[in-house]
Amino acid sequence: xxxxxxxxxxxxxxxxxxxxxxxxxxxxxxxxxxxxxxxxxxxxxxxxxxxxxxxxxxxxxxxxxxxxxxxxxxxxxxxxxxxxxxxxxxxxxxxxxxxxxxxxxxxxxxxxxxxxxxxxxxxxxxxxxxxxxxxxxxxxxxxxxxxxxxxxxxxxxxxxxxxxxxxxxxxxxxxxxxxxxxxxxxxxxxxxxxxxxxxxxxxxxxxxxxxxxxxxxxxxxxxxxxxxxxxxxxxxxxxxxxxxxxxxxxxxxxxxxxxxxxxxxxxxxxxxxxxxxxxxxxxxxxxxxxxxxxxxxxxxxxxxxxxxxxxxxxxxxxxxxxxxxxxxxxxxxxxxxxxxxxxxxxxxxxxxxxxxxxxxxxxxxxxxxxxxxxxxxxxxxxxxxxxxxxxxxxxxxxxxxxxxxxxxxxxxxxxxxxxxxxxxxxxxxxxxxxxxxxxxxxxxxxx
Amino acid sequence: xxxxxxxxxxxxxxxxxxxxxxxxxxxxxxxxxxxxxxxxxxxxxxxxxxxxxxxxxxxxxxxxxxxxxxxxxxxxxxxxxxxxxxxxxxxxxxxxxxxxxxxxxxxxxxxxxxxxxxxxxxxxxxxxxxxxxxxxxxxxxxxxxxxxxxxxxxxxxxxxxxxxxxxxxxxxxxxxxxxxxxxxxxxxxxxxxxxxxxxxxxxxxxxxxxxxxxxxxxxxxxxxxxxxxxxxxxxxxxxxxxxxxxxxxxxxxxxxxxxxxxxxxxxxxxxxxxxxxxxxxxxxxxxxxxxxxxxxxxxxxxxxxxxxxxxxxxxxxxxxxxxxxxxxxxxxxxxxxxxxxxxxxxxxxxxxxxxxxxxxxxxxxxxxxxxxxxxxxxxxxxxxxxxxxxxxxxxxxxxxxxxxxxxxxxxxxxxxxxxxxxxxxxxxxxxxxxxxxxxxxxxxxxx
Numbered sequence: 001x002x003x004x005x006x007x008x009x010x011x012x013x014x015x016x017x018x019x020x021x022x023x024x025x026x027x028x029x030x031x032x033x034x035x036x037x038x039x040x041x042x043x044x045x046x047x048x049x050x051x052x053x054x055x056x057x058x059x060x061x062x063x064x065x066x067x068x069x070x071x072x073x074x075x076x077x078x079x080x081x082x083x084x085x086x087x088x089x090x091x092x093x094x095x096x097x098x099x100x101x102x103x104x105x106x107x108x109x110x111x112x113x114x115x116x117x118x119x120x121x122x123x124x125x126x127x128x129x130x131x132x133x134x135x136x137x138x139x140x141x142x143x144x145x146x147x148x149x150x151x152x153x154x155x156x157x158x159x160x161x162x163x164x165x166x167x168x169x170x171x172x173x174x175x176x177x178x179x180x181x182x183x184x185x186x187x188x189x190x191x192x193x194x195x196x197x198x199x200x201x202x203x204x205x206x207x208x209x210x211x212x213x214x215x216x217x218x219x220x221x222x223x224x225x226x227x228x229x230x231x232x233x234x235x236x237x238x239x240x241x242x243x244x245x246x247x248x249x250x251x252x253x254x255x256x257x258x259x260x261x262x263x264x265x266x267x268x269x270x271x272x273x274x275x276x277x278x279x280x281x282x283x284x285x286x287x288x289x290x291x292x293x294x295x296x297x298x299x300x301x302x303x304x305x306x307x308x309x310x311x312x313x314x315x316x317x318x319x320x321x322x323x324x325x326x327x328x329x330x331x332x333x334x335x336x337x338x339x340x341x342x343x344x345x346x347x348x349x350x351x352x353x354x355x356x357x358x359x360x361x362x363x364x365x366x367x368x369x370x371x372x373x374x375x376x377x378x379x380x381x382x383x384x385x386x387x388x389x390x391x392x393x394x395x396x397x398x399x400x401x402x403x404x405x406x407x408x409x410x411x412x413x414x415x416x417x418x419x420x421x422x423x424x425x426x427x428x429x430x431x432x433x434x435x436x437x438x439x440x441x442x443x444x445x446x447x
Numbered sequence: 448x449x450x451x452x453x454x455x456x457x458x459x460x461x462x463x464x465x466x467x468x469x470x471x472x473x474x475x476x477x478x479x480x481x482x483x484x485x486x487x488x489x490x491x492x493x494x495x496x497x498x499x500x501x502x503x504x505x506x507x508x509x510x511x512x513x514x515x516x517x518x519x520x521x522x523x524x525x526x527x528x529x530x531x532x533x534x535x536x537x538x539x540x541x542x543x544x545x546x547x548x549x550x551x552x553x554x555x556x557x558x559x560x561x562x563x564x565x566x567x568x569x570x571x572x573x574x575x576x577x578x579x580x581x582x583x584x585x586x587x588x589x590x591x592x593x594x595x596x597x598x599x600x601x602x603x604x605x606x607x608x609x610x611x612x613x614x615x616x617x618x619x620x621x622x623x624x625x626x627x628x629x630x631x632x633x634x635x636x637x638x639x640x641x642x643x644x645x646x647x648x649x650x651x652x653x654x655x656x657x658x659x660x661x662x663x664x665x666x667x668x669x670x671x672x673x674x675x676x677x678x679x680x681x682x683x684x685x686x687x688x689x690x691x692x693x694x695x696x697x698x699x700x701x702x703x704x705x706x707x708x709x710x711x712x713x714x715x716x717x718x719x720x721x722x723x724x725x726x727x728x729x730x731x732x733x734x735x736x737x738x739x740x741x742x743x744x745x746x747x748x749x750x751x752x753x754x755x756x757x758x759x760x761x762x763x764x765x766x767x768x769x770x771x772x773x774x775x776x777x778x779x780x781x782x783x784x785x786x787x788x789x790x791x792x793x794x795x796x797x798x799x800x801x802x803x804x805x806x807x808x809x810x811x812x813x814x815x816x817x818x819x820x821x822x823x824x825x826x827x828x829x830x831x832x833x834x835x836x837x838x839x840x841x842x843x844x845x846x847x848x849x850x851x852x853x854x855x856x857x858x859x860x861x862x863x864x865x866x867x868x869x870x871x872x873x874x875x876x877x878x879x880x881x882x883x884x885x886x887x888x889x890x891x892x893x894x
Contacts, residue, residue, distance in 0.1 A: 044592060044865045061508040063862040070640035071863070079642045082596040082865070099600065134866050145491060149529040153546065193517035195526045402849070415510040416518070418491045418529070419581050 013038060014336060015095060015105035017085045019046050019069045021322045022305030022329035023111030029333020031075035033340050038103060040095070042084040044068055047134060048391055050322055053174060055137035056263075057181035058145070058189075058416040062134045065391070085112070088276040090298060107300050107336050110287075111329060114268035114306035114320060117284065124245045128169060128262040131178070138419065140263060144182070145418045147260050148190060151197045158258075164202045165259040167250045169242050170266030171208035172215065173358040176225055178263060179206045179234045180361035187233065188362075189416075204234045205257050207250065209241040209266070214358055214366065216319055221366040224375040228360045242266075268320060270307045277301070282309040283317070291348030293332050302335070304328035310349065318351055322390075327351055357383045460485060461783060462542060462552035464532045466493050466516045468769045469752030469776035470558030476780020478522035480787050485550060487542070489531040491515055494581060495838055497769055500621060502584035503710075504628035505592070505636075505863040509581045512838070532559070535723040537745060554747050554783050557734075558776060561715035561753035561767060564731065571692045575616060575709040578625070585866065587710060591629070592865045594707050595637060598644045605705075611649045612706040614697045616689050617713030618655035619662065620805040623672055625710060626653045626681045627808035634680065635809075636863075651681045652704050654697065656688040656713070661805055661813065663766055668813040671822045675807045689713075715767060717754045724748070729756040730764070738795030740779050749782070751775040757796065765798055769837075774798055804830045 012035040016023045019041040030037050045066040054060040070080050084098040094102045116130030129136060144166065151163035166182055168175045186202035193199070206213070206229065212222040213229070213236065226236055240252035249258040267284075274281035277295065282288045286309035287295060293308060295301040305325035310318050318324045331349045338345060355369035357379065365379035374382065388401055459482040463470045466488040477484050492513040501507040517527050531545040541549045563577030576583060591613065598610035613629055615622045633649035640646070653660070653676065659669040660676070660683065673683055687699035696705040721728035724742065729735045733756035734742060740755060742748040752772035757765050765771045778796045785792060802816035804826065812826040821829065835848055
């Protein structure tokens with residue numbers, strides 16, 4: 001390795017946009033590199049998205065699954081900016097930020113992630129919020145808990161049934177995990193809390209356009225997951241693309257479900273990086289990258305994580321998983337580090353698949369591993385162990401572990417707080433024309 | 448004790464408004480009484496207010512200091528309603544709720560608590576929010592953390608200094624505890640997080656209208672607290688009533704402090720129960736109660752906690768403390784229980800003063816006990832022990848204890864999350880005429 005060239009320090013600027021799994025991994029890889037590393041994120045925290053559904057179902061607190069980016073990136077060469085990139089000028093090598101500032105770069109790493117895709121029905125966004133940020137999770141938690149409270153005070157039985165019906169659109173890992181957690185919340189945790197309603201009469205309906213749940217998993221695991229969910233009381237509608245969502249519920253071609261709460265879990269698209277770069281967007285708005293994850297024709301720009309379209313050894317696109325994002329971030333960090341030290345380049349990116357997990361409930365999961373396919377308790381134990389060790393920051397691990405042990409022993413969920421209600425009510429009074437529970441702008445944070 | 452009279456069950460209704468310390472204690476005392484107990488609260492959680500300042504300074508998560516009311520009140524005779532009382536008809540014996548519903552009562556216990564008192568300057572509410580609810584605490588946490596982030600990106604030194612100045616109006620326990628926690632957050636936790644700014648240059652200014660801090664404590668303890676705070680770096684302005692608060696800072700008669708963040712800790716008033724009952728309001732909007740905490744002339748209505756004006760043995764009004772509220776709630780629960788069983792009444796309410804504590808920082812506090820006045824580490828250890836044991840719910844105690852041990856060992860604060868920003872930005876766009884950081888309606892939740 002070359003000795004550190006002091007003359008480079010302070011002159012080469014590596015800008016990393018987004019501090020999720022990919023951006024954070026790249027920044028850490030560059031912590032001792034001879035360059036100014038500038039990390040820009042809209043939030044001041046790194047979010048452990050795989051456990052977001054547990055915040056939405058009151059099992060964990062926001063702080064259990066999020067850590068301040070600044071405390072994760074303390075290298076002297078690294079600066080963190082709380083701002084949002086809204087455009088890029090590739091010719092001038094600058095990113096433009098919402099605050100109005102501009103930031104020049106020599107190398108740009110785009111790790112902007114994805115957002116929910118309503119497939120042209122953006123009007124559904126307000127009726128069926130997705131689960132991507134901590135604010136989404138606490139909004140959904142509030143909606144779910146408020147639905148039970150309203151049902152408790154509702155005299156009319158059809159209205160009560162509607163309040164106690166929760167529809168999840170999309171049966172990927174998020175939909176499956178939310179369905180299991182919601183039905184458990186209703187049938188165990190809340191079961192003794194109410195006098196008028198019986199939370200066990202809650203309907204959790206999982207609607208999937210395709211022919212099976214967990215389409216990314218082998219068929220045997222999908223069947224196991226569907227069977228387990230049905231045993232827990234989840235209704236599953238397969239081959240049922242959603243045709244209409246309105247204030248009263250959800251309609252598929254064959255069926256209409258009256259529901260007060262609808263949650264969108266049906267697919268994601270990349271944030272608009274392709275438009276910023278003036279490039280054609282591939283499937284899901286992603287940018288097709290070269291073997292080194294660089295943008296073709298722009299060797300100084302890399303795209304990693306959900307924003308990148310990258311093919312695996314089997315020529316199929318890599319899925320939008322945390323593990324893919326993390327390995328891509330590490331890889332690009334290494335590519336850039338070698339470039340800064342003028343070392344020889346490394347080979348093309350290759351994803352090491354260590355397996356995929358999805359949990360189904362209190363003590364069941366499915367695991368698609370390179371060496372085995374597991375179901376039930378053994379898969380759930382693996383899931384729990386892996387997720388505790390993946391969580392960033394020692395404190396979080398301990399807190400999450402204790403919360404889990406406690407919740408498992410008592411069926412209790414400690415974060416059952418309805419917060420943000422005063423602000424929301426104040427707004428409802430202020431913005432009287434819109435009376436829907438979620439304002440469209442609240443979830444509309446493109447760009 | 449009389450055998451339980453079944454004929455009474457379901458016919459006598461005891462309505463408790465507010466599930467804070469006083470309301471919860473009353474409801475628990477009545478858990479086996481032969482009556483329908485109906486508890487009405489605007490929130491679904493009971494809040495441990497003495498530790499709210501730790502949520503505002505990112506030391507604890509909301510769920511650490513709040514527990515769902517339903518899980519605390521599971522007696523079969525008890526119903527919990529998530530609603531807000533907006534008026535009372537004492538002649539018809541009914542309370543009216545925001546949802547439009549009405550609830551009749553045979554006995555009414557008003558435990559509605561207090562809110563911040565801006566002493567006729569309600570326009571300050573939006574510029575200097577108070578700290579009374581979980582939403583207040585997460586709003587203040589966001590404002591404080593965002594101020595540091597903006598300072599990091601600010602080039603102009605006067606603007607940067609203004610962003611790094613935090614003013615607390617009122618040097619009671621809340622002001623003193625917030626001042627200590629803020630200065631520690633800036634000087635230790637955040638000290639390694641920033642590149643451009645030096646968080647150690649943060650100014651924390653505690654402004655008090657009266658001649659000393661912690662006016663409710665003996666003079667020696669006030670002096671100790673002021674000396675400790677000054678050693679930690681807090682600026683204290685005494686005899687300085689605030690005359691003006693505007694977008695740029697705070698002015699007293701003698702001094703103007705430019706500050707981006709102003710927090711109101713300067714006194715409370717009762718929620719408008721007196722107006723609901725058509726009674727004259729005593730000092731601070733409170734209702735003067737009889738020896739049994741009943742409303743004179745209305746033996747079926749009791750007022751407890753911060754809403755009640757009740758005199759101690761020394762003829763001075765009892766302070767608005769959690770311990771007073773809890774003892775009053777227990778007492779009234781016992782009074783009502785005996786009445787339901789037609790047992791002889793108990794004697795007048797008398798407050799057992801076990802002492803008052805206020806913490807000053809990482810390892811210092813003052814304790815005004817009936818048998819001693821303590822300062823420093825010994826008082827701080829007492830404070831920590833007492834607060835862990837006072838916290839409701841075993842899980843909360845463990846989580847808080849671990850958070851504290853961890854934070855104490857590492858100087859870290861785990862809950863440093865800036866959340867609610869997307870919603871806030873959406874509103875700022877929507878409601879363009881008002882560009883201030885907090886909308887007035889957000890904190891305006893009278894009645």
